[in-house]
Amino acid sequence: MTRLARLNDRYAAAAAVAVNGVELLAVADRPGAYLDAVIKEVTELLRQDGDALWGDLLAAARQLRWRLVTEPLPTPVNPDQREMAAALTRRATQLKPLVGTDAAAVLDRLADAASTVQTADSPVGDVLLRCLREVGFESCVVMTVSSRSAAAMTRWFTDFGLEVPIARAALRDGFDVVEHAYAVGSPRLFPPSTVTSPRARGLTFLFPSWESNRSLPRSPLAADAEGAIRPCSRIFLEGTEPVLMAPKPDVADDLVPAPVWPIHSAPTRPPRDDEVMARRVLLSGGLAIYLEVGGDHIRALDPAQPVGARVTYCNVSAVGRGIYLVLREGATERATLYARAVELLGERGSIAEASQRQWKDALKRQLNRVGRSNVVAALREAGVRRDEQAAVWTQPTVARPQDDHDFELLLRWLGLPIQPSFELATTLRRARSQASTDVREALEDALSATSMTELEARGLQRLDLELPGFSGIIATRVLAVSPTAKLISRSDVRIPEPDRSARWLE
Amino acid sequence: MSSVKCARSPIGVALAERSATELVPAPWASALVALGARLARCAAFLGGDQLVVALTVPVRDFAALLLATGWTLTRPTEVPGPPDEIAVGIPRGTPVRMVTDHLVVADRFFGMQDGVRGCRVHVGNTHWEIEKVRCLSVVPELPERRFGRRDVAVSGSLTHKAGQVATWLARQCAPNTEVAILGTKSWLEEELQAWVGWGTDDVPDRFTDVLLPDLGNPPSWATIVRAAQTLQELHLPRELELVLLDGGSAIRWLADVLSPVVVGIIDRSSPDESGPDTIMQRRARSEPIGLDFLGWHPPPGIEALAYRAPL
Numbered sequence: 001m002t003r004l005a006r007l008n009d010r011y012a013a014a015a016a017v018a019v020n021g022v023e024l025l026a027v028a029d030r031p032g033a034y035l036d037a038v039i040k041e042v043t044e045l046l047r048q049d050g051d052a053l054w055g056d057l058l059a060a061a062r063q064l065r066w067r068l069v070t071e072p073l074p075t076p077v078n079p080d081q082r083e084m085a086a087a088l089t090r091r092a093t094q095l096k097p098l099v100g101t102d103a104a105a106v107l108d109r110l111a112d113a114a115s116t117v118q119t120a121d122s123p124v125g126d127v128l129l130r131c132l133r134e135v136g137f138e139s140c141v142v143m144t145v146s147s148r149s150a151a152a153m154t155r156w157f158t159d160f161g162l163e164v165p166i167a168r169a170a171l172r173d174g175f176d177v178v179e180h181a182y183a184v185g186s187p188r189l190f191p192p193s194t195v196t197s198p199r200a201r202g203l204t205f206l207f208p209s210w211e212s213n214r215s216l217p218r219s220p221l222a223a224d225a226e227g228a229i230r231p232c233s234r235i236f237l238e239g240t241e242p243v244l245m246a247p248k249p250d251v252a253d254d255l256v257p258a259p260v261w262p263i264h265s266a267p268t269r270p271p272r273d274d275e276v277m278a279r280r281v282l283l284s285g286g287l288a289i290y291l292e293v294g295g296d297h298i299r300a301l302d303p304a305q306p307v308g309a310r311v312t313y314c315n316v317s318a319v320g321r322g323i324y325l326v327l328r329e330g331a332t333e334r335a336t337l338y339a340r341a342v343e344l345l346g347e348r349g350s351i352a353e354a355s356q357r358q359w360k361d362a363l364k365r366q367l368n369r370v371g372r373s374n375v376v377a378a379l380r381e382a383g384v385r386r387d388e389q390a391a392v393w394t395q396p397t398v399a400r401p402q403d404d405h406d407f408e409l410l411l412r413w414l415g416l417p418i419q420p421s422f423e424l425a426t427t428l429r430r431a432r433s434q435a436s437t438d439v440r441e442a443l444e445d446a447l448s449a450t451s452m453t454e455l456e457a458r459g460l461q462r463l464d465l466e467l468p469g470f471s472g473i474i475a476t477r478v479l480a481v482s483p484t485a486k487l488i489s490r491s492d493v494r495i496p497e498p499d500r501s502a503r504w505l506e
Numbered sequence: 507m508s509s510v511k512c513a514r515s516p517i518g519v520a521l522a523e524r525s526a527t528e529l530v531p532a533p534w535a536s537a538l539v540a541l542g543a544r545l546a547r548c549a550a551f552l553g554g555d556q557l558v559v560a561l562t563v564p565v566r567d568f569a570a571l572l573l574a575t576g577w578t579l580t581r582p583t584e585v586p587g588p589p590d591e592i593a594v595g596i597p598r599g600t601p602v603r604m605v606t607d608h609l610v611v612a613d614r615f616f617g618m619q620d621g622v623r624g625c626r627v628h629v630g631n632t633h634w635e636i637e638k639v640r641c642l643s644v645v646p647e648l649p650e651r652r653f654g655r656r657d658v659a660v661s662g663s664l665t666h667k668a669g670q671v672a673t674w675l676a677r678q679c680a681p682n683t684e685v686a687i688l689g690t691k692s693w694l695e696e697e698l699q700a701w702v703g704w705g706t707d708d709v710p711d712r713f714t715d716v717l718l719p720d721l722g723n724p725p726s727w728a729t730i731v732r733a734a735q736t737l738q739e740l741h742l743p744r745e746l747e748l749v750l751l752d753g754g755s756a757i758r759w760l761a762d763v764l765s766p767v768v769v770g771i772i773d774r775s776s777p778d779e780s781g782p783d784t785i786m787q788r789r790a791r792s793e794p795i796g797l798d799f800l801g802w803h804p805p806p807g808i809e810a811l812a813y814r815a816p817l
Contacts, residue, residue: 011534014564015806065593197564197775220782227804433738
């Protein structure tokens with residue numbers, strides 16, 4: 001099919017789904033419902049008795065539940081899941097002697113639920129096969145939440161000789177639009193593009209009926225845009241709803257095996273100079289960073305772009321699941337770039353640094369004295385355009401305000417002479433620009449030799465740049481961003497460190 | 507829907523990629539060209555404000571070029587006076603741009619002489635019969651790297667539909683230089699080679715002939731095309747009236763764009779939410795306006811919003 005025909009199809013499919021809506025096929029799943037109910041009971045126990053005893057068990061149970069939704073394979077082709085269920089049964093049984101009677105009863109139910117799951121074929125899988133047969137394999141595509149589920153489904157279909165393309169929802173390949181897409185999982189597990197830039201004229205989500213969250217992902221402008229894509233959803237129930245013996249406890253428990261974010265209470269004091277509010281960002285490859293709230297941008301990578309245009313910047317506020325960040329191990333890129341820029345200036349480097357300190361310290365003093373909002377207001381009065389950036393300008397790695405006029409007005413407001421601060425800061429910025437361009441070109445070079453498909457499958461790639469001070473660069477995919485922020489030392493921001501709490505999300 | 511097939515070809519914008527004869531009607535493309543045209547008309551009524559329009563599309567292909575095309579074919583062009591009158595007062599050595607039926611030539615003007623077959627102008631190394639010169643404009647600031655000649659394309663069905671055939675050569679000779687597109691340069695360059703026409707029966711225009719991108723130092727250019735990813739700082743000419751930001755990397759520069767009209771194009775197939783994020787942050791400090799202001803509404807599959815703020 002030609003590109004233009006495909007393009008027309010994409011627009012037509014987007015319009016069709018927007019207008020006709022999507023189908024939600026909620027399939028009755030007795031073993032899964034039972035497991036889901038027991039997990040809620042264990043969550044309740046965790047709340048009462050603490051993480052030490054129940055944490056690991058709960059994590060394992062939730063991961064098994066996750067697999068039921070994202071990889072609804074028949075048991076004969078699902079050895080991983082069988083093993084997980086068996087391991088869960090064993091763990092539950094091991095814990096029994098250590099707990100009281102009531103808790104022991106919960107463990108019994110958990111072991112029971114796990115062993116039922118171990119031997120039962122997924123009803124969702126059965127319904128999926130039936131749907132594919134009805135519509136016709138050649139007119140369908142199956143969409144999955146992650147690379148692992150795509151791989152598992154591919155193995156299943158290959159074993160059974162089923163010729164249906166399987167696509168990982170987040171991947172953007174040039175594909176022909178088909179009649180119907182079947183997405184395995186509840187809608188909110190998928191990126192908005194699944195619904196807003198669909199691969200088929202019809203879209204059905206399949207998931208077990210015990211998953212109660214049926215909200216659709218939204219296009220980011222949907223709340224305010226005209227022609228907003230807000231498809232309706234029609235829910236179909238398959239099978240007879242199981243009746244559970246006891247009502248499900250009402251606990252905060254989510255299907256997505258999200259990392260257990262520690263709850264941070266709001267800080268009781270304003271941040272010191274060397275501190276900043278930051279969110280935890282969990283990354284592929286068992287890594288994590290702290291990313292400062294209100295930061296400007298961070299270097300990112302877009303695998304869908306052509307060679308030479310992949311390295312870009314992402315707004316810190318827009319960093320979310322699926323974005324690839326480019327990070328430097330051991331020190332932030334900004335710090336290294338700054339050092340390199342000063343180096344490039346040779347003898348003038350130290351003079352430039354001293355000048356920077358002078359006006360930045362003056363600005364910091366004002367911020368501490370009258371507070372940020374007053375400084376911003378005063379700068380706006382003085383005619384500064386980007387007044388809201390006042391606090392950012394104090395950072396050592398930002399050479400000067402972007403706009404010339406803004407910088408002059410700032411210096412004047414601080415009561416400092418325009419020269420030589422202006423010229424020194426501008427020279428430093430130019431040097432930093434050069435250093436940054438060098439890094440970007442070296443990154444593009446390294447990336448042109450890297451397979452984007454492999455990067456997307458693995459989620460993490462180490463790059464070795466031939467630039468002094470820039471070995472140890474990694475490109476890694478964001479798995480989760482903490483909803484709350486905490487106060488940390490500025491020097492800890494953006495440095496990758498080991499953290500395996502998001503491994504279930506890979 | 508009638509079961510009788512109409513003999514008429516579909517009306518609306520059609521695109522072609524590999525060959526000008528394989529035109530494919532694209533209703534969504536009509537809507538984007540129409541929006542470009544509307545923006546061109548409303549630019550005069552902004553009174554010192556900046557109008558920001560954000561669009562989301564299922565995929566970004568051709569969107570920026572279609573908007574730019576609608577704009578360019580709607581904006582009025584100043585048609586220079588008759589070449590023989592203009593040629594009279596030009597100081598020797600001044601760079602000029604000249605269009606014949608077949609060529610655009612940019613070079614220094616060295617004077618007019620009477621020849622055997624009538625008046626001739628001496629531009630660069632060649633003497634041209636003034637009768638054959640369709641358009642002549644003086645461009646004193648034209649740098650030498652742009653001296654040279656290029657073939658002039660023939661106007662196509664979209665230019666014809668926009669009523670701009672009469673001004674075609676003037677547009678090649680003295681184009682408005684008021685549009686810039688930021689995006690993935692290699693993709694834009696590729697798309698510029700495609701054809702865009704009205705209906706599928708007549709010979710279409712080529713994007714590059716209508717938009718005259720400033721790539722490779724052409725003698726005549728109208729649209730700046732820049733790679734968003736490699737920008738360290740945004741330095742755009744002050745006279746720009748329309749800036750198109752194609753994708754998240756480009757939309758990042760929104761705050762630094764000073765043209766009266768800015769359009770951010772968001773590709774919904776991309777997970778990158780930097781674009782929408784920047785748009786909405788800015789919108790929070792601006793005055794949202796309804797699309798009735800533009801007299802344009804998005805077709806199904808496209809989302810749009812607009813807001814204005816003092817520049």
